[in-house]
Amino acid sequence: MRSRLPGMDEAAVAKLDDFIRRKGLRRTPQRDAIVRLAFSEDDHFTSEELFDRVRKFNINASRATVYRTISLLVEAKLLREIDLGGDTKTYDPNFLEKPSHNHLVCIDCGKVIEFEDSHLELLNDCLTRRMGFRPMSQSIKIEACCERLRTKGSCPNLIQARLSKKRLPARRR
Amino acid sequence: MRSRLPGMDEAAVAKLDDFIRRKGLRRTPQRDAIVRLAFSEDDHFTSEELFDRVRKFNINASRATVYRTISLLVEAKLLREIDLGGDTKTYDPNFLEKPSHNHLVCIDCGKVIEFEDSHLELLNDCLTRRMGFRPMSQSIKIEACCERLRTKGSCPNLIQARLSKKRLPARRR
């Protein structure tokens, strides 16, 4: 849960403002605050988790407004909806900085690692074209488990997950 | 919507029977019928679509039983839950035959194309290990659009999608 490089949230606010203006919508204190909170950390979040931040900072915005603002951010391409396997939608605020990153999910602790690889990107691009299509976006999710848990019986991420009270992925019942 | 190679549904019934036996569960007419329907076509389906087939063939099974049987099939690894971007879960009956295939979704018509590529698989495997993990499963979704629609202004898949009354993906509002 380290915080983002300073200014990232401001950049997002500006971009949303631009988008809003072009669509003839209005800039409001609620929208500004929610955007700032969405980009204040580089972690993925669910709608409920974002609403938690709203409450934590005593922002005057309802759950409905949080949902509506998230939709706006997705439409403006500031936020991306990703599939981490859970039952609720997860949003990723890091596509502005890393436009084509992928996700590796640890089956043991649920920790998500982002990674980029140009070969992977290129290969997918070629395959898509060979099938007669024009590539628009690609998303890759790898499920894996730490070597360390398997060989040494313990997993640093697992401990970390417990400390941060993170929900384990649904598949691990 | 071509039907599957003959015997595929029987093979699935047998595999589920095996799984059920090992877990001390019971074989029932409902389960048998639902499994047969799930593997009668090689198309992906939602729970509701599978329940539609149940009604269409006058099978005596409730919606709840369909949901419960799907869970069983996923647990037995006969069916795989995949993410096609919609709001409801989609199930893929083709992983028995093609254990590591991926999906390309046409943004224009929503048509889903399955493809396999060993290079892609190998590359992902290497990347995962380099990050210190042991790969368990990978899923790739590529969103793209037909060259043909772009260059000629028409898309055979689009027409096909209309004819078969398939729901277009949610992202295309």
Added chain:
DNA sequence: CTGATTGCAAATGCTTTGCACGCCA
């Protein structure tokens, strides 16, 4: 027989929406 399975309806959980009021342009 005994406990798993089913159907039904009610409950759940996330998300969306209708509506009246308030506020931005």
Added chain:
DNA sequence: TGGCGTGCAAAGCATTTGCAATCAG
């Protein structure tokens, strides 16, 4: 002033669950 935006509560929707009756082994 004209709408857009907001909050609230109600509605929606897919999915799950409690319970009594039924059925498989």
